Amino acid sequence: MITAKAPGKLYIAGEYAVVENGYPAILVALNQFVTCSIKVSPADTGRIISEQYHENSLLWRRQGDKMVVDQRDNPFAYILSAISVTEEYARSLDRQLQIYDIYIDSQLDSANGKKYGLGSSAAVTVATVKALCLFYDLPVDKDKLFKLAAIAHFAVQGNGSLGDVAASVYGGWIAYHSFDRQWLAEQRQYLDLPTLLDLPWPDLKIESLTAPANLQLLIGWTGSPASTSRLVDKISLFKARQQDKYHHFLEESKACIQRMIEGFHQADLDVIKREIRKNRELLKNLGANSGVQIETPILHELCRIAEDFGGAAKTSGAGGGDCGIVAIDGHADLDGLLAAWQTKKIEQLPLAVHFVNSIRRYKLKIK
Structure with missing residues (x-):
């Protein structure tokens, strides 16, 4: 079994402005985690198993006569997107895809299921991508891990700065300048993942900070x-x-x-x-x-x-x-x-x- 974890985060300052390209925020990673474990399935079907999410409720709203489900609050949507993006990268590197079971364990919500606001969707995305990169032995550093997880997370959420993803990947205190997500959406249409991961992303800047001792x-x-x-x-x-x-x-x-x-x-x-x-x-x-x-x-x-x-x-x-x-x-x-x-x-x-x-x-x- 392969296990990887990703920490939760909190914004310290810069909220809302950070959703605009190049605008900064300060975040901190915290010692509560989402853990993702993967093992090859003995059957011809794989499972996604989570004690916290097995009774996950979906939010929906009415749009005219349509019932619209808001996938942005569904943790499974982020897990599935993380799998899709990471396996796309694995295929580009000629890895043989496998069937496996994924086990998710989250400390980022309260015991009765309420969200603390610690970035559980970002952490579950990062933990899943990280575990799959190990599972398929993919060559990634923190920069590529961030980009893979950012692509997966943005595919589900569609808005936001991805600063929470950065905090889960890099840890500690960080200053984060958001990148041009419209550029990313356009490049995804015709660039393969290895090329996209190697490119500099417009306006993206992530800097580790050291907090004063007091x-x-x-x-x-x-x-x-x-x-x-x-x-x-x-x-x-x-x-x-x-x-x-x-x-x-x-x-x-x-x-x-x-x-x-x-x-x-x-x-x-x-x-x-x-x-x-x-x-x-x-x-x-x-x-x-x-x-x-x-x-x-x-x-x-x-x-x-x-x-x-x-x-x-x-x-x-x-x-x-x-x-x-x-x-x-x-x-x-x-x-x-x-x-x-x-x-x-x-x-x-x-x-x-x-x-x-x-x-x-x-x-x-x-x-």
């Missing part, structure tokens, strides 16, 4: 999951209707994230905290202008309490629920902050930053 990251979960895809869809309407305000938001966000990246380079927690607060205000204004509730009342309380204890806090990801993050000095009264969260029924997720080794190291996990 930076403590706290994560609070509101207990209310949110759908990133649908929130991004709503912001797209605002973009179309109020282009000047949207463009102003983009430029302000870019400047904010660039200052924050410099704060990481200088190991200056005060700069990082200042820009987290700035990014929070930009996102709140975006929500007010677009009519999208990015910072919910419970997320507002999460941030207010953190600020009372000297932390800089904001929503993480698309908002509308899920998690908030806090950057705070490790010597602050963290116990007091967490106790105050508890009174508001905000759950601390006791997660740590995860750093990813080279994919070749995972061959040690072959059993």
